[in-house]
Amino acid sequence: MEYIEFTDEALLAQIVDQDRLALECLYQRYSTRVFSLSFRMLSDQGASEEVTQDVFLNVWRRAASYKPGRGKFTTWLFGIAHHRTIDELRKRTRGKQRVLENVDDFLNLQSADIQPVDAAVANSEYATVRKALINLPDAQRSVIELSYFGGFTQAEIALKLDQPLGTVKTRMRLGLKKLRVALASKLRTPEL
């Protein structure tokens, strides 16, 4: 059986046994996504490369800590990627006044250097998630995007939007739950 036919979880089990080819297979599947997320948030190619490198080193070192019963592999992987990127973002902005950016900007970035087949799949996923985001109430979408892509804490968002902290918490919670329901089973299992 070729590695390309393995599920993410099966590859991760191979990585626990220090199988380098399994890691390379996961890298082929998800490095573009990890790099793209970090690049969108940091707007810095070098830093995004460092983040992507750290994320896959973490996968290599910590594969055994993934618990299949606690969610999908992609949830675990993008959780690591997002957290690492947030750390980098906050390190850069520590002590500085941050402005609320136009959160729709991320929709307009240009893709580059991507294979046509992957691009088609990626664009399809992108469109699917974007549609789910657009279907959220504006207030819920706004707090989610500001926190996830902008790296703002809930308290910062409440202050800057002049809304009660409890309102921000509630909107974020409702929005994330709706996203989960709307996108359940709609995103590909990219490798199979």
Add this chain to the structure above:
Amino acid sequence: MTDPRNHESISPDLAGYSVHALDDKARQLVEQHLIGCKDCTFELEELMEGAANLAFAVPTVSPPRGLQDRINAAIDADMNLSEEHRVSIGHSHPAASTPDVSLASPVRLPWYANTRLAWGISSGIAAAFIALIVVAGVAGIRLNDRVDDFTAQVAAQDREIVSFTELLTLMEDDAKLASSAEAQQVSVLQKSTDTLEQQLNDLRWLQYVTSVGSWTTPSFFSGGLQPQAPQGVLITHSSGDQAFLMVNGLAPALPGSVYQVWLTYEGSMVPGNTFTVDQDGYAVVNLDLTGDATEYIGVSVTVEPLGGSAIPSDFTVLIGSDQ
């Protein structure tokens, strides 16, 4: 203050936790609460799944082709370090020698993967520096920051003691000719110096743990749902007689409970010491071993009632095995 046992006060923060949008205090309260609340753990998993979808909401940009080579090189270096550790404690590790990844181009190694930096220097202060690098490479940035902080404190206090000592010498000389009031001042300064020396000794103890060549850190531990949540490093002595567990990022144990270390020997869980953490979730635990430290096959940390338990509870907060 929010009580971490209060479900109603904690659950509204789960969404913020799932997207890393809480300040440190709120994050710690959530992590403390999650240890004992299955409902919140389940809801958090759902919220994290919702959040992970957002990674697909950005246009794709491919990473540079050389990045995979760099990762491979870093892993090579990682495994070389691991191999050298094992040699130092008398173990072999066949898996560490299997990879055969050629590098297509010159690569930029991460700082912790540079074996020349990590092993090419061999004496004095350099040895301490090497060990700090090794600890940091294995344990991640938080423990690295912690060790760096302590090293900086040691250096600062060293300088302070030197200047105090110089001042003291001058004043002692003067005191021979001085009034009793000045002599009393010298006595106060002497006490201050003693206190500083004691503090410095405490710090040196920590540095000793992380800097002596025959100590090694073969295992990395992690726990919690947050990818960068609690961390730990097991530090064992090559003699097998002693081992320490250094943890960071653990929430304070709930009232009436403590953390307890467990070591696994051939399938049996051996209870270790109980411990608590400071306000930053940090602790260094002497494992008080009953066997050879180099023979362990796994270590974990659980939450137990005060006084500890003979059998581990289900509330495991850190888990790791020899890698």
